[in-house]
Amino acid sequence: MVSQGLTYALMVQGSPYSQQASHSALRFAEALPAQGHRVAAVFFYHDGVYNAASMMTPPRDEPHLLERWRALYQTQQCELLVCVASAVRRGLLDEGEARRHGHSHPTLEAPFEMTGLGQLMQAALHHDRLITFAP
């Protein structure tokens, strides 16, 4: 192998359970450590922000994508970055945004973080690879 120990940024633009994008991104990210790489940041954009819905409740016999993202955060210490502009439009608000807009409950929780597109750009510039998982 030519390259060893790369850091990856992933951009996830697909909605969970509607499209395969989230599943593909997770499968890819989970396969990185075996080759000495790791995912450093995942940026959720477009309908991809629904991956962060804190009340996600899939049937028991289906993969729990929110739990898979949390596990990825635990094992690879990656940032889970959610585009605030895409998220707030779609009803995904962290505690600060919920309070600011007069809602009683947040719908997005740590380890997911509300961020702007600047973070996507920083991730693209700083990490070795950017891979986009689209709907």
Place this chain on the structure above:
Amino acid sequence: MSTLHLINRSPFSTNILQELAAGVSQDDHVLLVEDGVYAASGTLLHALPEGIELWALEEDCVSRGVTSSDTSKMVDMAGFVALTATTHRTVSWF
């Protein structure tokens, strides 16, 4: 400094492969994933210029009952990772 191109849409519902043909350079790699693997059989891949390595993601082929073809080679998830590491950049066409 080659490029990995990811195709995740069926080439029969979009003209993505025609557009891809204008975007590839010599020694680039094309990886069919998700519904893109439906391009593995049939003749649409012949639209791409010579000198391009064609791959199909095995797990997406297996789940869809798509068998290997003469034009593209099967690669597993580890192979997908390796392709992103050995190429300089990845472009997703969707």
Place this chain on the structure above:
Amino acid sequence: MDSKSILVIVRHPPHGSSWVREGLETALVGAALGQPPTLLFSGDGVLALLAHQQRGALGQKGSAAMLEGLSLYDIEPLWYDQRSLEDRGLAVDQLMSGCQQACIADMIAKHDVVMSF
């Protein structure tokens, strides 16, 4: 910040989805960080460059207005793929000002990072 060249490719038409707006916003943020990306319109993306567009349902601000302002942020020219234009029966004189013909393969090959919308 690390210096890498970024190419933003827009491949979807305006109005019917938010892809164009999201691609343009990404490009603008890159410019604000001092790294103005190259912006390329290919496939249905060239339709975003048509002159005389109005505001629409999804693009509350209208992507045409955003496109016209990009040169203020050093994002110019607006690169387009000639074949995509021809396939759609269009000619360059039907596009807004500031558009220039590109070769997609060369564009991709000379940038470090490619973002697609």
